[in-house]
Amino acid sequence: MATLDITCLRSLVTVASFGGVRRAADSLHLSQAAVSGHLRRLESELGFPIVARQGRSIAFTSRGEDVLREAYRLLGEHDIALSRLLGPETGDLVVVSTEHTTEPELRAVARVLSRDYPDRSIRFRFHRSARVRESVHDRSADVALGFGDLGHGTTHIADLPLTWIGPADRAPETGKLITFTAPCAIRERILTSAAASGRHLARECIDLISLLTAVRTTGGITALPQVPDREPGLRRLDTLPPLPTIPLSLATSRRLAAGTRDAIASALQETWCAHL
Template structure:
């Protein structure tokens, strides 16, 4: 029987603990769930101890499993530092999810900043709705999500604010007094949709969502067609074919927060949050 502890099984064990389960660990490690389970069984066979036990639909670490985790983290740190010292580090991936709002203005600068901060990581982006990004975080398919609104999770951080502005087609004119303002918005739930309705209501203006779209491109297309006004976060860069409106109530900026997946290295979250904070201050 082998009495050696291989690196790959140790990395799987740590991922199960950090990600909260075998399936999520498999997603983060780009392995099958069966492969991760086999890694843990190999460790158990080598040590002659039970490390992880089933508990309902989930699993929990035994006392021996918790003890091995401490040693595994130290071994992996030394292993990775040794590879770094000899220039043999395998490129890692930092996967960032972002809502569409202001992505064109923030992501190019963020890519440049993170590439310099984490040269051993490839930066990959996923653009999606906030709801889908939260699900991707839970499943371990992305590492960090850029979300509209203040930080709500204990590990999330608010990094700044996005300026909001009303946009319409050049030929669009406000409705007659007493008529509702026609809005174009992303399907609910949407933070900007809510902010648009609240802003108009706070100034005694009736509003009606007359056109909806699943994505920002659809909102901009409907606004460009003159179907109504849309509230967007463009950081001062007017979308092509649209014009900014100054005859509607000025909306308050909206907070931007970053939320990590469970078990993400703290320095990766801090580096991402710091980079975004600096980018927002400079705009």
């Protein structure tokens, strides 16, 4: 019987969240070879390809997207079960973030946590915004980064502009919208704008890699708060009407000192200002 290794599934989700193996490996503090090995192990267990190369980037196969959906669900249940079994006071510090948080922002969080809690390891988990909010509510995260109201103790970090992007190798079909599946704050802003401009929803995607691949292959457009740098096959579209900004927010558990929370907020705000 085939089995799904949790470590491999976590690598898979992180690759989807960061849009590539290298960025995922950096986030997980693993080598690119290790993360690629995790993907190959999943493919070997399941007996079909999950990812396919597209130039310098990768895309999920149709069955790979099915695996990714299950991976999000299984990891969520796995993490909730661990929280119930072990309680909140485990040795690791857990940072839960949306897939749109950038590497500099995550490094800023890690620097503060490492300084204030040098004897504790840091684990990163990546989920959709709705699950990030749940992690604050069920206290399964020490640090949560997401969009909008994250519940009690939410700290506003910055208002992120949404940037339209389209294919680089052709004229974009600006009436064809590619969005994430619901619930999604970015999707809501895109579709609200579309209702007033006559655009229509052409495709929904569960993760960042699928979204970027759909823009490249269909010629449609989407909008993101933080566009991956030097993403092959894509370009910014500066001539389309601007979209409302989206608030990046921070929440921390009561297990962290107030000074640590304030230091994380300051580090995130400084990181954001440095990249304006």
